[in-house]
Amino acid sequence: MPFFDGVRNKVYYRQWEVAQPWAQILLLHGFGEHSGHYHRLAGQLNSAGLDVWAPDHLGHGHTGGPAGIFPSVDELASNAGVLVDIMADDEPDLPVVVLGHSLGALTGALLSVRTPSLRTGLIMTGAPLWGLPREAEGRTDLVMAKDRSYLDALENDPLGFDTTPAEPNLWQALTVAGGKVRACLPAMTMPILLVNGEFDAFATPDRAAEFARELQHGQSVVIPGGYHDIPNDVAHREVASLMIEAISGWCPTVHPLPAGSR
Template sequence: MKHLETTYKTHDGIELYLQAWMVDVPKASLLLVHGLGEHSSRYLHLVEKLHASGVSVFTFDGRGHGKSVKGDPTAFFESYEDYLRDIDSLFGKVKSYVPGVPAFIYGHSMGGGLVAAYVLKYNPDTKGVILSSPAIKEAEGTSKTLIAMSSVISKYFPKLKALKLDAQKISRIPAEVEKYLNDPLVYTDAVPARTGYELLQMMRFIQANASKFKLPVLLIHGSDDGLTNPKGSELLYEKATSADKTLKVFPGGFHELINDLDREEVIKLIVAWIGSRFIDPYSKG
């Protein structure tokens, strides 16, 4: 695989780490948006399968994440709207680098929520959207007092470490959890208050506008996901007005489906869904 690395300066002067795996004669392109606390290099096994099917894959380490941070990752960003602007700029680059073929967008967890919000705000020219365990609905039983206080804490103590996520819930495979915990580019500390507040605003926006979602979409979620609420995927699936929409819930599945017990089936589903939505230029008839 031809692997490219570079950086991109955002509208507000942040340098983001970008990478791409290029196909010589691509049939499609895809922008991949990673989840909270992690980074883009954790998707290489999915990239390999997509690349083999003719898809050039572009991705980046988001604000406060991975190699886009000088020093240790922080998972901090000021505004989810800034993140959406990053996605828009980078999706534009994908379409200019690989012109004339269908372009797709993939988002996982926080990245899934961001991609859903991006679709609703920007209405991008994409052939389809894949949302993996997207952050669309807050966890069941989230304290209303905590939600009410979050705006104040976010304003006055934006970098306060507010919410610790349980890494054991990412996968039912112990080796995958260990790999996650031992990765120096993964942020495993408590989520900063501003980041958490902005993600809450993002989820509220998606919930209020879900019926305006019209693009082809594949939603995948594990029924036992303890980090993002599967009911968020159900909500978007039910309210979206897309003529082409699919929801696949994996029984017993944890948060990172491509790193969980059903990973082969999950990756096969993703690759097949994308592949069925672009025309193979080598096919006869």
């Protein structure tokens, strides 16, 4: 199993390769997940000619540590930066696009701000830029997604854990990271795509659209009927197509879109 030396421990990662990639994707998962939950998205990106690399965050998946606990989003970004160096050693001439969901979206944003080589483009899905919304505090009935395959994978995941004890640490870390991201991203010239479900309880599409207007090259897309875990929700094919279309426009070489893409 592949690991690299992270800030405080060994970090597990997955790699989904294609024969002739034209770009690499750094895929950063959300809280309570791990990279294995993104095999379907990775396959969709592979079908478009994109290599995908994805670490398990500290406290998640095979990386280990206390379940769901990490000291800061900055440390997760530092770990992801080590993987970027490994990606560059593997394919030094390929552009890298950062794609992160929720916790992973803020992780990818912080990493992109401090890493010039990653400014080809940034995709943020369900990014909780303002921390925990007041209307979501204490709620246990919020819908995260309605895709049955994804929900089944979460329910029967041997690497899963009860997220409740770690949630105070999560929201404290996200509040700090969100403030940094909101302060820094508007100064960046890289293209940024924000994707949010219509019914996202943690990252509402109206606030995402408002933030996108502050960016130099920002775009906000709302997925009708979607929820927070939008890359793994019912409209996952549409979301993947949006990503592929954006990445194709950002990378310097012309690439034909695969059949079925937008």
